[in-house]
Structure formats: C-alpha cells, structure tokens
Amino acid sequence: MSWASWLRLRQATQVFFFIFYIILIFTVVQKRVAPPLADVFFRLDPFLALGAMLASREWIAEFALALVTVGLTLVIGRVWCGWICPLGSLLEWVSFRKARQRVKTNSPRLRLVKYFLLATSLAMALFGGLTLFIFDPLTIFTRTLTTALLPALFYAVNSIEVLLYRVDFLTSALDGFEGLVRGTVVPVEQPAFAQNLAVAMLFFGLFGLNLLAHRFWCRYLCPLGALLGLLSKVSLFRPVVGSTCTQCTRCAVVCKPGAVDTNPEDFHIMPSECTVCLDCMASCKPGDIRFHFRLKPAQKEEFDLSRRNALGALATGAAGVLLLGTDLRLRQENPWRIRPPGVGGEDKFLSTCIRCSQCMKICPTTALQPALTEAGLAGVWTPLLVPRVGYCDFGCTACGQVCPSGAIPLLNLEEKRLKVIGKASLDRNRCLPWASGVPCIVCEEMCPTPQKSITLEEAEVIDASGKSIIVKRPSVLRNLCIGCGICEHYCPMEGTSAIRVYDA
Amino acid sequence: MNHRPPVSRRAFLKLTATMAAGVALASCTPKQKPTPADIATTGIKPTIPPNPTAGVISTQPTQAGTNPTLSSTNPESTTTTPAYLAVAHGPDPAAITRLAIDALGGMASFVSSGFDVIIKPNICTAYHTPEYATTTNPTVVGTLVTLCLEAGAKRVRVMDYPFGGTAKSAYAISGIQDAVEAAGGEMHVMNHAKYRVVDIPDGRDITSVEIYPDILEADLLINVPIAKDHGSTRLTLGAKNLMGTVLDRGMFHMNLSQRIADLTSLVRPSLTVIDAVRILTANGPTGGDLGDVKQMDTVIASRDIVAADAYATTLFDLTGSDIGYIQACADMGLGTMDLASVNIQEIQL
Numbered sequence: 001m002s003w004a005s006w007l008r009l010r011q012a013t014q015v016f017f018f019i020f021y022i023i024l025i026f027t028v029v030q031k032r033v034a035p036p037l038a039d040v041f042f043r044l045d046p047f048l049a050l051g052a053m054l055a056s057r058e059w060i061a062e063f064a065l066a067l068v069t070v071g072l073t074l075v076i077g078r079v080w081c082g083w084i085c086p087l088g089s090l091l092e093w094v095s096f097r098k099a100r101q102r103v104k105t106n107s108p109r110l111r112l113v114k115y116f117l118l119a120t121s122l123a124m125a126l127f128g129g130l131t132l133f134i135f136d137p138l139t140i141f142t143r144t145l146t147t148a149l150l151p152a153l154f155y156a157v158n159s160i161e162v163l164l165y166r167v168d169f170l171t172s173a174l175d176g177f178e179g180l181v182r183g184t185v186v187p188v189e190q191p192a193f194a195q196n197l198a199v200a201m202l203f204f205g206l207f208g209l210n211l212l213a214h215r216f217w218c219r220y221l222c223p224l225g226a227l228l229g230l231l232s233k234v235s236l237f238r239p240v241v242g243s244t245c246t247q248c249t250r251c252a253v254v255c256k257p258g259a260v261d262t263n264p265e266d267f268h269i270m271p272s273e274c275t276v277c278l279d280c281m282a283s284c285k286p287g288d289i290r291f292h293f294r295l296k297p298a299q300k301e302e303f304d305l306s307r308r309n310a311l312g313a314l315a316t317g318a319a320g321v322l323l324l325g326t327d328l329r330l331r332q333e334n335p336w337r338i339r340p341p342g343v344g345g346e347d348k349f350l351s352t353c354i355r356c357s358q359c360m361k362i363c364p365t366t367a368l369q370p371a372l373t374e375a376g377l378a379g380v381w382t383p384l385l386v387p388r389v390g391y392c393d394f395g396c397t398a399c400g401q402v403c404p405s406g407a408i409p410l411l412n413l414e415e416k417r418l419k420v421i422g423k424a425s426l427d428r429n430r431c432l433p434w435a436s437g438v439p440c441i442v443c444e445e446m447c448p449t450p451q452k453s454i455t456l457e458e459a460e461v462i463d464a465s466g467k468s469i470i471v472k473r474p475s476v477l478r479n480l481c482i483g484c485g486i487c488e489h490y491c492p493m494e495g496t497s498a499i500r501v502y503d504a
Numbered sequence: 505m506n507h508r509p510p511v512s513r514r515a516f517l518k519l520t521a522t523m524a525a526g527v528a529l530a531s532c533t534p535k536q537k538p539t540p541a542d543i544a545t546t547g548i549k550p551t552i553p554p555n556p557t558a559g560v561i562s563t564q565p566t567q568a569g570t571n572p573t574l575s576s577t578n579p580e581s582t583t584t585t586p587a588y589l590a591v592a593h594g595p596d597p598a599a600i601t602r603l604a605i606d607a608l609g610g611m612a613s614f615v616s617s618g619f620d621v622i623i624k625p626n627i628c629t630a631y632h633t634p635e636y637a638t639t640t641n642p643t644v645v646g647t648l649v650t651l652c653l654e655a656g657a658k659r660v661r662v663m664d665y666p667f668g669g670t671a672k673s674a675y676a677i678s679g680i681q682d683a684v685e686a687a688g689g690e691m692h693v694m695n696h697a698k699y700r701v702v703d704i705p706d707g708r709d710i711t712s713v714e715i716y717p718d719i720l721e722a723d724l725l726i727n728v729p730i731a732k733d734h735g736s737t738r739l740t741l742g743a744k745n746l747m748g749t750v751l752d753r754g755m756f757h758m759n760l761s762q763r764i765a766d767l768t769s770l771v772r773p774s775l776t777v778i779d780a781v782r783i784l785t786a787n788g789p790t791g792g793d794l795g796d797v798k799q800m801d802t803v804i805a806s807r808d809i810v811a812a813d814a815y816a817t818t819l820f821d822l823t824g825s826d827i828g829y830i831q832a833c834a835d836m837g838l839g840t841m842d843l844a845s846v847n848i849q850e851i852q853l
Contacts, residue, residue, distance in 0.1 A: 032673045158696065158697050164527065165698055179690075183693040189696075190696070391668075393670075395629070395677065396673075440757050442754060444735040448792065450787060450796075451787060452735070452787050472735070490754060492754035492755065492758070
C-alpha cells in the first residue's frame with residue numbers, strides 16, 4: 001500500500017468515526033430507548049474509565065472497552081487521536097494557514113499543561129472528585145451538541161418550517177419531510193438548555209485556539225491525549241527517523257500535532273505527541289521514517305511531568321477536592337437539587353458522574369438540565385431534574401440506559417416507577433382552586449401513579465363574579481408521590497408552579 | 505491551492521437572496537384560515553347533527569345487551585334504517601366495531617372515494633399497554649382504518665398529542681401504531697410549527713384556539729375516545745378527547761366544560777366511535793391499576809358526539825347531564841343527550 005493510500009485510509013477512518021459518532025448522537029435525542037452502542041465512544045475512553053473507577057472505587061464493567069484503546073495505544077501510539085477521536089478530527093479539519101507561522105512562537109513547555117491537567121484530574125478522582133472531567137474531549141463535544149448545537153439546529157428547522165408552512169403549495173412537501181424527521185431525527189418538543197452559551201463558548205474557543213497552532217487543544221490541553229501520550233512512550237512500535245535523514249524538516253512542516261523535535265543535535269519524533277497520522281512518513285524524501293519495534297521507554301522531553309510537577313498536581317487535586325467539598329452550596333440541603341431517578345447519595349453521584357450529558361440528550365422531556373452551582377462548583381454541568389422545564393416520564397428509563405458510568409442506575413420500568421425522585425408540595429396560597437376559587441386540578445389529572453398521589457376535596461367557594469360554585473381542591477398524598485414533577489410542569493399558574501417538587 | 509469554487513460567492517448570494525425573497529413574498533399572501541364554513545364545503549361533514557327524531561325506532565337505552573334491536577345472525581339488515589346511535593356488544597373488538605359502523609349505514613356513508621381521513625384516538629400517555637384502558641383499543645382503531653380504506657379513502661392518518669411521554673413512544677406502547685400500520689394507515693406526529701390560531705365563531709367562552717389545522721381540513725374526522733374516568737370532568741369521552749387537537753391545554757381547565765364545548769363546536773367530528781371494550785373506572789385519565797379496569801366489550805358509534813357521550817356515561821351509572829361538558833355541548837345545540845328521543849340500535853354479536 002502506498003503512503004497516499006494510507007493517508008486516504010486515515011482520513012476515511014476519521015470521517016467514518018465522526019459520522020458514526022454524530023449518528024449515535026441523533027439516535028438518542030429525546031428518545032426513550034437507547035440503541036446498544038449509544039455510549040460506545042465513552043466506554044472506549046480510558047481517561048473517563050480511570051477517573052470514574054478511581055473516584056467511585058468500583059470496577060465499572062462497562063468501561064472494560066477502554067482497554068481496547070489502551071491496548072491499541074500500547075502497540076502503536078495515539079491512534080485514537082489521529083484516527084478516531086471525533087473532536088480531534090473536527091479540530092484537525094478546522095485549521096488556519098496562519099497557525100503554521102504562529103506556532104513557532106509557542107513554547108514547547110505549553111505541552112506540559114495537558115499532562116498537568118491529566119495529573120490533577122486523576123488526583124482529584126483519587127480523592128473522589130470528577131469535576132475536571134468536564135474537560136474530557138468526548139464530554140466536551142457531546143455536551144456542546146446536546147445543550148447548544150442540536151437545540152439551535154432544531155430551532156432553525158422549526159423556524160423555517162413555521163415560515164414555509166404559510167406557503168400553501170409547500171404544505172405537502174413539508175408534510176413529507178415532517179413524516180421522515182419528526183420524532184425520529186427532530187424531536188417534537190423544541191429543546192432548550194441552561195448554560196448553552198457557556199458550553200458553546202468553551203467549544204468554539206477551541207476552534208479559536210486553532211489560530212495559534214494546528215490542533216491546539218490536542219497538542220497542549222487534552223487530558224485524554226496526555227494519558228494516551230504517556231502510554232505511547234512505551235508503545236511497542238514508534239515512528240523513528242532513520243540514519244539517512246538530511247534534517248530537511250519537511251516532516252516537521254506537515255506534522256499536525258508538531259511531534260517532530262527539529263533540534264539538530266537531537267532530531268527525533270516524540271512518540272507521546274505523535275497522533276500516528278503518517279504524514280511525516282509520506283512526506284519524507286529519503287523515505288526513512290518508519291515504525292520501529294522498541295521495548296525501551298522513549299526518551300525524556302523537556303515538557304514531561306517532573307516529579308515536582310506530579311507532586312504539585314497531586315496537591316492541587318487534593319486542595320481542589322477539599323475546597324470544592326466544603327462549598328456550602330454543596331453541603332447544605334438544596335431543595336432544587338433533584339437528581340435523575342434512581343440516583344442515591346449526592347457524594348456518590350458526584351464521584352461517579354462523568355459529566356458527559358448523555359442523560360440530558362436522551363431525556364424525552366428535556367427535564368435534565370446542566371447544573372451550575374446547585375451542587376457547588378464541584379457539580380458543575382451534572383444533570384439536574386428541573387420539573388418546570390420537563391417532567392420525569394413515568395414510562396421511561398432512558399437516562400439509566402445511556403449513562404456510561406452507572407451514576408444513573410440502569411433500572412427496569414417497574415423498579416424505576418417506585419424510585420422516589422422528590423416530593424411534591426402544594427402552595428395553597430397560590431393554587432387556583434385554593435387561593436382564587438378557580439376550577440383547575442391539572443395536577444391531579446397529570447399524576448401518573450396508579451393510585452393518584454393527589455387527592456381532591458370539593459369545596460363551595462365564591463368565584464370572581466360573586467357566584468357560589470363548587471371547586472375541587474388538590475392535596476398531595478406524600479406517601480404515594482414519587483416526585484416525577486409532571487404536576488409542577490403542567491401547573492397553569494403563571495411563573496413558578498403552585499405545586500413544586502423538592503428533593504427528598 | 506487557488507482552485508475555483510464551482511459557484512462563485514456572488515452567484516451564491518444572488519441565488520440565496522432570490523429564493524429568500526420568493527419565500528418571503530409567498531408567505532405574505534393572505535392565507536385564509538380554515539373555518540367551519542370552509543369545511544362544510546369540503547365534504548359530507550354535517551354542520552348540524554342529523555335530526556335525532558329521523559330514526560324510525562326509538563328504544564330506551566338499557567343495560568348492555570338486554571334490548572337488542574337486531575338479531576345477532578343478520579346485522580346487515582340495518583341498512584334499511586340507519587341508526588342514530590349504534591351500540592355493539594361482543595367479545596371481538598374488530599367485529600363489534602364493524603357492526604356499530606354498519607348500523608350507522610356503513611363506512612361508505614362517511615367516506616367517498618379519495619377521502620383524506622384523520623382518526624383521532626385517545627393516546628394520552630406513553631405509560632401503559634392497552635389492557636390498562638388508558639388509551640383507545642388498538643383493534644378498534646385498526647378496524648376503523650380498514651373500513652375507511654375499504655370505502656375508498658385515499659389516506660388514513662392517526663394522530664394524538666400525548667401529555668405524558670413522546671408521541672412516538674405513546675403510539676408504540678398503546679399498540680395503536682402496529683394496528684394502524686398493519687391496516688394500511690399511517691401514524692402522524694403533530695408538529696408545533698403547523699398549529700394555527702383559528703376563530704371559534706360559536707364559542708361562548710373562548711373565541712379562538714391554537715389548533716392542528718389538518719384536523720379541520722380533513723375530509724373526514726373520526727373521533728375515537730376510550731371511555732374512562734377523569735378527575736375534573738368525571739369522565740373523558742368524545743368531546744373531551746378533542747383537547748388532543750390543541751396546543752395549549754392548560755388554559756382550558758379554567759372553565760373546562762364550556763371550553764370543551766366551544767372546541768367541539770369548531771371541530772365537529774363527523775363520526776364518534778367510543779371504545780368501551782375496556783373502561784377505566786378510577787384513577788383516570790392516566791390509570792395504571794388493572795383493578796380499575798372493567799371489561800365492557802362495547803363499542804358506541806354515532807354521528808352525534810353528544811349522544812354518543814351521553815350513552816357512554818350510562819356505562820358508569822351516570823347520565824349525560826352529570827358531565828359538565830356534555831351538558832354544555834347540548835346547551836350549544838351540538839347534539840342531543842336525550843337518549844329517549846333517538847333511534848338507538850343495540851347489537852349483540
């Protein structure tokens with residue numbers, strides 16, 4: 001196989017995995033049932049696997065798949081980064097010509113950042129905190145698609161449809177389009193998420209950083225890339241520059257992650273930075289860059305994590321966990337901190353949830369929203385159930401199906417229907433029949449428990465026109481309520497619902 | 505490096521601007537809102553209910569099956585005197601659905617060749633399978649699809665807007681999707697972009713509503729509720745089932761009975777088929793306890809939504825006037841709840 005074919009094969013592989021990833025995203029948008037591979041990318045991610053297992057102190061069988069990535073890396077290096085990672089591929093495709101000049105001014109020491117971020121993340125995980133896993137490349141990409149890009153895409157589709165439906169002769173064509181996409185690709189309810197702008201800014205910020213260097217994120221910041229880079233230092237096959245090298249630096253020019261150290265005294269390719277894209281081998285005039293079998297670990301680089309750095313990262317991680325863990329917002333009871341169904345203690349949840357936002361994406365009612373400070377900064381971008389936005393569907397177990405780390409347990413429907421998410425409580429000072437003598441009882445109608453958790457009592461009241469009427473007044477039966485929040489969601493009271501679910 | 509793009513930027517912008525201008529202009533053309541008057545001209549949909557006294561035989565509605573108008577051996581004889589209200593009893597939901605429609609004069613009296621038909625069952629939630637009697641019996645819906653297609657309908661769409669769970673999941677778990685697709689109909693997901701505000705000319709409390717326009721534009725609308733318990737209205741039947749056609753149901757609850765009647769005056773389904781194969785007697789409309797389900801093996805059909813609803817109340821030992829919206833519909837002249845005055849044919853399979 002010629003080098004040109006190899007390069008084409010790599011690009012095709014990148015496109016394949018990227019499209020596969022996007023298709024998987026669409027298969028779980030506001031659905032109830034996840035396809036079996038829905039979380040396969042997360043399960044392949046050894047950074048998430050290591051973090052979740054360190055923090056939860058449990059072997060998480062779903063993450064066994066990450067060993068495939070580890071194995072692949074131990075054989076031939078960061079294939080994940082150059083061939084598979086959807087965020088890496090995207091950042092490779094969004095490249096700027098100016099970056100080639102600018103990169104020369106970047107210090108190679110910047111590469112230390114990713115190793116430090118990796119070490120700090122894992123140190124925090126060791127002490128039970130997964131907060132920094134918001135920086136895993138897969139969680140970044142999925143979160144951005146979930147909370148920012150897909151809602152925007154659906155908004156565009158819906159807005160254009162509203163306009164086009166006013167044109168009579170287009171109606172049948174639009175109906176045909178609708179029949180194909182509505183409820184399958186495009187959800188019926190327009191999703192909207194808290195903090196979508198912040199999430200999008202982080203994502204597009206990575207694009208912007210590409211102005212400074214090709215794949216800036218992958219070179220300098222990505223903690224998963226750092227982990228795979230460390231493994232690549234001992235991979236069995238490594239790209240090695242042969243003895244016929246003329247130091248023409250053509251390889252260094254084409255190398256996207258900048259893995260060629262062009263120091264004339266020590267001209268070499270740094271395995272920890274190489275993403276196995278093969279561009280150097282294809283461009284080498286003497287054709288003398290080859291994979292060589294090596295057992296000895298690769299040489300040290302100036303940006304490698306020193307012992308001092310490692311201890312610093314450990315201390316930073318410990319301090320981070322201690323400080324975040326003593327945040328009052330986390331420690332005090334928070335009635336609005338309602339977690340997805342089946343989630344037990346808050347500490348356990350925070351040390352298992354990898355912040356991937358898969359649950360928010362699949363929730364058919366978009367009830368699950370990214371937290372900001374409801375669980376302190378420790379819980380930023382973890383899922384919260386916000387009943388006014390969406391209710392927990394009584395017939396649904398979707399979030400547990402897509403959670404890669406088991407932070408939201410996989411429950412069957414019978415189990416899930418018994419899980420108490422919270423407890424509803426009614427404000428008689430605002431409830432229409434109680435406070436205003438207006439007939440309502442939407443909450444009772446919506447309540448999904450087989451025996452209604454809301455009971456009605458009839459009362460004779462004087463309505464606005466001075467007439468005596470009979471209204472039915474609702475009350476919550478606390479022993480039956482599971483806190484699904486459908487009452488709060490549909491309560492017709494303006495603004496805040498007159499019946500609200502509190503964490504229980 | 506400096507290759508020429510297939511379309512220049514200028515050409516692309518010109519094309520985009522032209523198309524946008526075209527769409528904008530086209531969408532500015534005054535578009536008529538569908539009104540009941542429009543619908544009256546589109547098909548055989550009656551704007552007033554048929555004369556209740558037109559029927560020859562009047563029978564007292566009594567306990568199910570005790571007063572059959574017809575012999576079970578030859579239900580075809582109904583063709584001579586179409587019933588005003590048909591009630592069919594029997595263990596086979598498909599057969600009794602056919603019998604009830606036959607008693608009204610057959611589906612051919614509703615469907616002409618090439619008709620675009622919409623069937624509106626009650627698929628309120630995506631929680632339970634049909635045995636729980638929270639959603640319309642799939643066999644009843646499937647049979648109606650078959651009957652419409654047999655009568656020459658061009659297309660039969662089935663739709664509802666569930667309040668619990670997504671439409672797709674509700675269609676699937678209710679069994680209605682399978683039944684409808686097996687019969688050759690299609691499930692349709694109602695799309696927010698399409699809803700339109702439509703005037704209710706006869707409305708007493710609400711004078712306009714945001715409604716799914718296909719419901720009003722169909723050549724034939726068949727309303728297929730399931731008879732079941734309901735917290736605020738006591739029972740949800742035909743008129744209540746029409747709430748699935750509007751976007752904002754919350755506001756209806758302030759004055760539910762009259763607003764349901766107002767909506768009924770706008771929608772006016774030409775045929776109401778009430779599924780009482782199984783009825784839900786408590787904890788409705790969401791259900792979930794088989795102990796609340798009662799097997800009735802009954803299907804009720806009429807052109808008069810009020811009469812059909814009034815008859816269905818008797819299955820719960822109530823009368824039409826016990827249910828606020830049935831009374832309100834009758835007050836507006838949308839039909840009759842005086843069952844003694846209409847030709848009721850009870851058929852035992």
